[in-house]
Amino acid sequence: MKPAIKNIKDYQSLDEIRQRKDEVLKDLQKDSTQFSTLWNEIFLKKDETSKADYIASLVSNGIMAFDAFMLIRKLMNGYRFFSGKRKKKKR
Numbered sequence: 563m564k565p566a567i568k569n570i571k572d573y574q575s576l577d578e579i580r581q582r583k584d585e586v587l588k589d590l591q592k593d594s595t596q597f598s599t600l601w602n603e604i605f606l607k608k609d610e611t612s613k614a615d616y617i618a619s620l621v622s623n624g625i626m627a628f629d630a631f632m633l634i635r636k637l638m639n640g641y642r643f644f645s646g647k648r649k650k651k652k653r
Contacts, residue, residue: 573579 571582573582
């Protein structure tokens with residue numbers, strides 16, 4: 563995007579004002595179309611068409627789920643004294 567440039571110009575007639583108004587309107591419409599296309603490109607859902615991409619995402623999600631499970635298990639075992647449960651001592 564271009565930085566905003568303030569044009570200070572003395573207009574001598576209504577025709578000059580109308581011409582400038584038309585120029586600004588065209589610039590606004592052009593910027594609006596550019597903005598809308600960029601906005602739509604950001605939020606388009608990308609299709610995973612190949613089976614390799616699908617399998618890779620399944621494996622990745624599975625690894626993340628296993629990692630989260632192991633982390634929670636480790637935390638639960640390490641901080642068991644907070645929940646009031648104590649390990650039973652063998653006699």
